[in-house]
Amino acid sequence: MLDSADKAVNQGIAPVTYGQGERPPRGDYASARADYTCDQRWSDHTPQEHDLYRRLYERQASQLPGLACAEFIEAVEHLGHPAQIPRFDDLSEKLYRTTKWEAVAVPGLIPEEAFFALLARRKFPVTRWLRTPEEFDYIVEPDVFHDLFGHVPLLFNPVFADYMQAYGAGGLKASRLDACELLARLYWYTVEFGLITTPQGLRAYGAGILSSAGELQYSVRSPEPSRVHFDLQRIMRTRYKIDSYQASYFVIDSLDQLFAATAPDFTPIYRAIRAQPEIEAGAVLPGERLAQ
Structure with a gap:
């Protein structure tokens, strides 16, 4: 997830190793490689963390009907059994067979250029740590649940995968x-907080919405925010909020429209x-x- 907080991420990292049973801390950039990827260390997750992930998954999955777009509901099935945090390698095998993408572990938020470089290589950076039980309803920066549940499913969709x-x-x-x-701003208002029109009405496709218990309902049904039809220049001129529900959402007509928006040379x-x-x-x- 690209966020303004990436300006504060550690620089000058060097690889280190851990002994058996030692757990890398949240934001452990010292264990990352030159491209900011790292090992998932799935075996370090405790039973309590797997259970927390399961509860997060079940809560969000139960809200999807009538609020999430059909493309996401179909794609989220690829995440498999929600009883535990998925292994990135297993998920990447399925993802690569479908759209040639992979899920790679990172310590947390990473610098912009590293983030862009991974996406350009069809590698999506997934944070390897999970929030605490106290952060069940709200977390300041993206964790493994946000990245896996919110972002990875639509990478199984060929059009969205090419857009990314x-x-x-x-x-x-x-x-x-x-x-x-x-x-x-384009990423924020599409990949994170995008809405799409469907024959059944507005639906969410943005990861920040789909992984949030409160904003999923708010973005689609609340009368408070403005919902503006997609306009590339309008989006790039619009500020966004990082500490509250969005005051504006931008609405696409289709994922094809989103992909077409990346075709022009943005220089002019x-x-x-x-x-x-x-x-x-x-x-x-x-x-x-x-949009209504």
Whole structure:
């Protein structure tokens, strides 16, 4: 997950090893490789952690009907039995056979360029640690449940999988153009907090929504937030909130529309956006058509 907090991540890491029974701490960047990936160390998870993951999974899965898009509901079945935290290697085997993607372990939030590089190689970074029971309802930064339940399922969808790779490649270019903040907004309002129109009404496809007990209901059914039809430049101009439910959501018509949005060269788009004022989260512009 790309987040503003990645600016604070440790730099200058070097590989280290652990003895039998030792557990790497949360955010243990010293054990990561040069590309910020690391071993999952699945055997280090306790029975209590596996049970916590199961309870998180069951709570979110029970809310999906009527709120999540059909593509996600179909894809989440690939995660397998929810009684324990999945092994990344096993999951990657199925994922690679379907869309040539893999799930790779990382210590936590990673720098933008490392994140983009992994996506461009069709490798999705999954945080290896799990939240504590006290964080059951809310966690400040992404954990293994958020990344696995929220992000990985749609990587089984060929269109969304290609969108994510294109986003990663675009991110590497954006970093050279000093435009990462603009591209981060696209990720935030699509991959994390995106909504989609369906014949049955609005549904969620964003990982930040789908892994949140409260925001899943709020994003689709609450009358409070504004829901704006997808517009690339509008999204890149719009600020977002990291400490509360979103004040704005952007709505796509299909996953194909999302993939098509990554096709143009963003260089002139970045230039055009910099010439315009930013838009506050929740703002509705004059004449703007909102999704119902």
